[in-house]
Amino acid sequence: MPSPYLALFAAPGSKGFSAAGLLGRMPLSMMGIGVVTMVSQLTGQYGLAGALSATIALAAAVAGPQVSRLVDQYGQRRVLRPATLISLVAAAVLLFAAHYGWPDWTLYVACVGIGCVPSVGAMIRARWAALYRGTPQLHTAYSFESVIDEVCFIFGPIISIGLSTAWFSEAGPLLAACFLAVGVFWLTAQRATEPAPHPREHRGSGTALRAPGLQVLVATFVATGAIFGAVDVVTVAFADEQGHKGAASVVLALYAAGSCVAGIVFGLLRFKGAPEPRWLLGVCAMAVSMIPLLLVGNLPLLAVALFVAGLSIAPTMITTMSLIEQHVPRAQLTEGMTWVSTGLAVGVALGSSVAGWVIDAAGARAGYGVPAVSGAVAVAVGFLGYRRLSRPAPRRGGTVEQHSEREERHMA
Numbered sequence: 001m002p003s004p005y006l007a008l009f010a011a012p013g014s015k016g017f018s019a020a021g022l023l024g025r026m027p028l029s030m031m032g033i034g035v036v037t038m039v040s041q042l043t044g045q046y047g048l049a050g051a052l053s054a055t056i057a058l059a060a061a062v063a064g065p066q067v068s069r070l071v072d073q074y075g076q077r078r079v080l081r082p083a084t085l086i087s088l089v090a091a092a093v094l095l096f097a098a099h100y101g102w103p104d105w106t107l108y109v110a111c112v113g114i115g116c117v118p119s120v121g122a123m124i125r126a127r128w129a130a131l132y133r134g135t136p137q138l139h140t141a142y143s144f145e146s147v148i149d150e151v152c153f154i155f156g157p158i159i160s161i162g163l164s165t166a167w168f169s170e171a172g173p174l175l176a177a178c179f180l181a182v183g184v185f186w187l188t189a190q191r192a193t194e195p196a197p198h199p200r201e202h203r204g205s206g207t208a209l210r211a212p213g214l215q216v217l218v219a220t221f222v223a224t225g226a227i228f229g230a231v232d233v234v235t236v237a238f239a240d241e242q243g244h245k246g247a248a249s250v251v252l253a254l255y256a257a258g259s260c261v262a263g264i265v266f267g268l269l270r271f272k273g274a275p276e277p278r279w280l281l282g283v284c285a286m287a288v289s290m291i292p293l294l295l296v297g298n299l300p301l302l303a304v305a306l307f308v309a310g311l312s313i314a315p316t317m318i319t320t321m322s323l324i325e326q327h328v329p330r331a332q333l334t335e336g337m338t339w340v341s342t343g344l345a346v347g348v349a350l351g352s353s354v355a356g357w358v359i360d361a362a363g364a365r366a367g368y369g370v371p372a373v374s375g376a377v378a379v380a381v382g383f384l385g386y387r388r389l390s391r392p393a394p395r396r397g398g399t400v401e402q403h404s405e406r407e408e409r410h411m412a
Contacts, residue, residue: 021121040240068335125321207335225346238364284382
């Protein structure tokens with residue numbers, strides 16, 4: 001029987017936008033960790049490196065939903081190209097500032113500009129939704145995209161850290177900027193699969209974040225993002241303390257590989273019942289998986305622990321995207337998906353920044369307390385907001401509500 005994943009690409013244009021999306025998303029895993037590696041090599045300051053990575057994430061958290069809101073209104077091509085050019089110019093400024101030792105404030109200003117980078121993953125998922133809305137293939141498509149995300153996180157850190165440590169310090173962020181340029185401009189050249197824009201007069205009033213269910217997802221993923229941001233920074237520092245800084249890329253790749261394996265399997269399954277319990281179970285699993293990191297004492301054990309921890313990531317993200325479909329109007333779908341990415345970005349900023357200061361003050365092993373605490377916070381928020389998440393979404397038109405009912409039947 002043909003693979004459900006192969007069947008996705010029967011739709012014309014799907015191969016092209018998926019390939020462009022892969023390139024355009026590589027900077028997601030390369031830029032932040034590349035900046036950490038670059039700055040720590042040039043200055044030896046993990047606190048500064050973590051703060052700059054956090055600045056990029058926070059800037060993306062502010063700009064990302066606004067860019068996606070404009071995309072929903074005007075279309076991907078008209079919005080993504082100018083936003084990407086701003087991000088590329090800022091990346092060039094950052095590389096020059098770091099290389100020539102400009103004042104720290106110039107590094108922060110450049111990182112703010114880099115944060116204008118569009119959420120390419122949300123753009124690709126919106127294209128899949130336009131193709132397969134209301135069919136079982138959409139679950140498979142979201143699963144495939146989560147696997148692609150993890151492929152980026154497997155190879156992105158390896159490439160970024162590897163180039164910056166083996167070639168020259170700025171090599172990782174430089175290649176990330178090149179991937180962004182090629183991916184976005186290739187994607188926006190593909191007009192046939194671009195979702196139709198929804199002019200303001202056809203959209204619901206206000207922002208997608210007014211949906212109570214989306215608020216719970218975003219709040220929970222702030223804490224989840226703190227896990228990811230802290231793990232990245234602490235793992236680089238831990239490998240450095242062990243005398244094998246370059247090995248951090250391999251260890252982080254195994255973290256993503258665990259998620260990739262789980263995402264592939266999860267996409268082949270069909271579940272009965274509502275997705276909310278599965279989502280909460282996934283959040284709890286991510287939190288529990290952080291506890292072993294506090295106990296490891298060497299890189300091989302850390303690699304095993306992170307691989308196991310990664311198994312809960314992709315299934316939770318896939319279920320989250322399905323829940324967004326149920327809680328956000330169709331005309332604001334790209335914005336809704338980007339708000340979850342924004343929650344992750346805010347969390348990454350907090351996690352990487354706090355972890356950097358903990359490392360400077362108490363060492364890398366103590367830094368793994370940051371993702372452990374972040375996981376506990378994610379569980380608490382998930383439980384506190386669970387009733388709002390399972391409540392029917394307000395302010396939706398009849399056709400969208402019918403779509404949600406069809407989605408639930410197909411997911412069952």
